[in-house]
Amino acid sequence: MHVSRHAMLINLLLCALASLALGALFGYPMAGLAVGLLVRSIYHAQRFSQLSEWLQREDGSEPPEAKGAWGDLFDELARTQKRGRSREQYLRGIISRFQQSSAALTDAIVIVDNQNNLEWWNRSADRLLGLRAASDRGKPLMNLLRDPRFVRYYRKGHYQEPLELPSPVNGDIRLQYQISHFGEGDRLLVARDITRLVRLEQTRQDFVANASHELRTPLTVIRGYLETFLDQDLPRPLARGMNQMQQQARRMESLVTDLLLLSRLEASQHISDEHPIFVQSLIRQMHEDAQALSMDRGHSFVVEVDSNYDLLGQENELQSAFSNLVFNAVRYTPDNGTITLRWWADTEGGHFSVTDDGIGIEPMHIPRLTERFYRIDESRSSASGGTGLGLAIVKHVLVRHDGHLTIDSTPGEGSTFTCHFPPDMVVPVRDAD
Template sequence: MQNTQHAMFVSLCLSALAGASAGLLFGLPAWGATAGLLGWGSYQIRQFQKLQTWLQRNDGTAPPEATGYWGELLDELARTQKTDRGREQSLQAIIRRFQQSSAALQDGIVIVDRNNNLEWWNRSADKLLGLKASSDRGKPVINLLRDPRFIRYFRKGQYAEPLELPSPVNSDLHLQYQITSFGEGDRLLVARDITRLRRLEQTRQDFVANASHELRTPLTVIRGYVETFMDQDLPRPLARAMGQMQTQAIRMESLVNDLLLLSRLESSNHIADEHQIQLRPMLEQIHQDAQVLTQTQQKDHAISLQLDSDFDLAGQELELHSAFSNLVFNAVRYTPARGRIALRWWTDASGGHFSVSDDGIGIDSIHIPRLTERFYRVDESRSSSSGGTGLGLAIVKHVLVRHGAHLSIDSRPGKGSTFSCHFPPEMLVDAADRQTETAGSH
């Protein structure tokens, strides 16, 4: 560029000098210099017009012929244009390759821009989500996928866990939505057809539910006869055997009931309807039941209840009662005699929280990720002797998922354990609102 500028300056000076020299022949050097400059300017304008015409055509033809610095400039532009055209063709080939490969995918792929508008999607998204390229491009994604659960999931911005919903165009198809953020506010939405997996899972759940239901009748009969025999004056060995049979029958009934409850909870990740739950009387009742249990087991635990908030929860009362009582009764079962158990409910900016803490033997960190699995036991002998079914924490996990909440576990061997349920702010209801409504109804 500097060489070109220098050459143009030299050319300008030479044109002015040549004009002035010619003007001396007529005694008008100034007019001669002016004529030389005008001639130089006309030449530059003609060359610039040729360059502009060639650039506007942009058809890959050779640049116009020129000499000097104009020739060098045109050659350099031609080389740059050729390089850019090669890069453009390469990028177009990559885009075509990407579109061909994405079109072959069975998963629906949608790109959503920073303004939440649809930018691009593949053909599978047409089939699974009902998107139409002719009319839907550039429209807000929440205007086309209108399920309230998807809208909450999309706006929440926390995409660690996928969302499962029926297809908006075919209720027989079940889709799993996974969103990934990229770029500056853009998002990649992947919709996967999990209908077959859902059917297999439903078959498993139906089998567990049916088997558990069928077990209830023979267990009821067995327990009834055992209780009848226990009312009789039996020899000591037979009475001991009958007592053990009664204990195991009760345990089997508890297992069947938990299996039926878990099967029902697994049928959906969302509660059908929400009601305001009065937490204070519920937690006070669970506290009393825990005191009765510790006295029955002769453990003499010191069980405290601390309610630091007047907020209630929206949800299903029986499910939340089952979850909270499972955590509390587990603490009673597994905390050594004369230990301390603390129940607490509080709220803050992140939502509502219920915790159960004990000063028992604690749990090694290697077991914590698997505690909510069905029938997983840290200590098989200790868990069996406690009378637990091994399904309590699995029930807690599914109840919390259905209420948009999650369970956290903090435990160290010899330091005790804390199980905490964390509910999002949208599930909180001010207890004062309930009292106002009640007063108004009277």
């Protein structure tokens, strides 16, 4: 193109000189120059018109025939156009492969733009979510997936944990939603059919629940006979053995009770309905129970309650979760230690914490504390009478209330267990009343 540009300038200069010379031959040099330049301009206008028509056709036809600089220009543009078509064909192939591969996925994939409108989705989204390409493209996602639990999850913006809900198309299909941010405010939503996994989990839960339920009757009989025998005047070695049997029977009953509660909590990840919970009276009752459990161990209790806010939820579940934290603090805090119970609300939601000044927990244990039957010290836990299910129950209760548990602990200084609830679960006391 650089050579063609110089050639055009040289041709223009030669044309001007020839026109000037021809005009001078007839005694009108400037008129000859003007006529020559006019003829040259008409020629270039014709070539430009040919170029414009050829570019507008976009049918892959050969460029117009021309000589000199215009011919070089046409040939260079033809090569550029060919390279552009090859690149476009390559990109179309990539898009086609992506669409084919995404259509083959069994998971629903949906792209949502930064205005929360549907931009693109694959074929499985039609089947699992009921989206229709002809009518739903560009519509707000909230207009099509209206489950309040999904709306709350989507608007929260924190997608570390997936959400499980029934399919809006078929209630027998269980979906797991996972959302990721990408681009400038766009979101990628993946909905996975986990019906089979849910059924397997339900089978396991039913087995645990049924086995626990069946254990209650024989344990009740055993405890009844043990209490009867212990009321008698037994020899000391036999009485000691009977007392140990009674302690283990009580521990087994506590274990069965916790297993049944945990199975019931696992049956659903969300509470069925919400009721105002009067946090002040709930914490006051737990404080009294903790003092009774502490007995003569000399524990000091500090209670700090924000009396302006209450919670929405299931009272019996929250009482179970809070009491597990409080009773654990009583069991594992050394004599004469201090235990602090706090409830407060701020812009991030509601918070209930239990703080002790006990021996603390090593950092390597903290991520696993909410696992079932996980024990830091087997002998210490057994001596305290714990079942190993308390923190697992706390975790599941909080999940059902859209909350989460945080654990802060320093070995030798103590621990703080905090239950966090979202702002929409916190209500002013006036509203609760």
